[in-house]
Amino acid sequence: MRKIIIGSRGSLLALWQANHIAQRLKEEHGLESEIKIVKTRGDKILDVPLAKIGGKGLFTKELEELLLSGEIDIAVHSLKDVPVEFPDGLSLVAITKREDVRDCFVSEKYPSLEALPLGARVGTTSLRRTMQLKIIRPDLDTQSLRGNVQTRLQRLRDGEFDAIILALAGIKRLEIEGELRYAKPLEIQEMIPAMGQGALGIECRSDSEFWEILCKLNDEKTQIFCECEREFIKCLEGGCQVPIGVHANLNADHKLVLVAKIGLPDGSEVLSEMMEGEIENHLQIAQSLAQRMIARGAKELLQRAEKMAFESLK
Structure with missing residues (x-):
């Protein structure tokens, strides 16, 4: 099988992540790889706060264009930077075991x-x-x-x-x-992390010749937690640059617990919720919690939060 081309941002942390995946592919599957460094919009514009230039694909769009053109085979992302919707023809093939989420x-x-x-x-x-x-x-x-x-x-x-x-x-x-x-x-009780924080997401073309091998890099428990968090964000129609903290984990009784917090950037108004249930119902738990928060005015609060953040940057 030919060498796999890995697309990555150029920071030390991004390159650590890409090299980590390259090492796993070699050690676990005998697959050689090469890393191609790509500058994303989020890397190029450093003198403007993220909230002002924020939007879908701030750190992923250029990598996704190279995936679709076939210039790279996979992109390794910090999962918290990955929008919940993907361009046609692309998808997440694996989510790796989570590091410390805090x-x-x-x-x-x-x-x-x-x-x-x-x-x-x-x-x-x-x-x-x-x-x-x-x-x-x-x-x-x-x-x-x-x-x-x-x-x-x-x-x-x-x-x-x-x-x-x-x-x-x-x-x-x-x-x-x-x-x-x-x-x-x-601690999570005082600062709820971003969706997918601590996990790496591997994105590739849906018809990739490497799909079956890449699937083996997936960590099932991390995938469930991150899918739960991402589904919650999707239901709220929240992007990567709005004030939403959401975290899924197991409690002592092995029930899935989803906690979430949204609010205005100045902390003057906040909504907090928690829901638990069986781990196999992780998507339904995310949807139910989102609907509960929507009923309490979550979408309107997020619209105000976005407006407040943008106006403060004028």
Whole structure:
């Protein structure tokens, strides 16, 4: 079988992810691969907050165009960046086993969110994180922070921020925990992650000659949790750049528990819900929870959130 061409963004973390998949393909299936680096719109526009340029395919569109043209065979994504709808002819073939799903507080001076001084500057790319930070600490000055992990950490070290929030999965994959003076994971109860956070999604053409091999990279339990979270987002018609936290997991009784939180970016209005059920009913649980939140005004709240975020950037 010929060598597989893997499309990837060019950051150290994206390349770690692509190399991780390449290594698994070689070790588990004897398949050689080559990595092709692709710059996406989200990588090119770094001086504008994500909420202003946000939309479907911010970090995936260029990779998907190369998949459709046959220039690459698969694209490896952070699943949290992948829209819930795919172009015709493309689909997710595998979702890999999840890393730690939590967000992480990182600072050079302060050991925790609680220890930050009044009005401290906190950098984050995410309206979801901004909303939940404001719920905990309304006084914080949340500011847009774009770029790869190394760029964000350098801006923190340069004193532009008192703290920043990163995905713990990226910190662990890059093995940089020892380089951070203060790094404290934020528990899910205080900051619900993004859909698919911590998992990698492998996208390819639906008629790919590699489909059967790629399926074997899938982690069934992670797939169920991520499908549940993505179905919830789909029902709410929410994109990657609106303030929605959603997380699925198993409780001590082996029931699937889905928790969700949506709200305005300033944390002034928030809806929170939780639902549990049998794991084989994961899609129905997501749909039911979404409908419950829609009945409470979720869609209208998200429209206001999007408008508020955009107006604050004018």
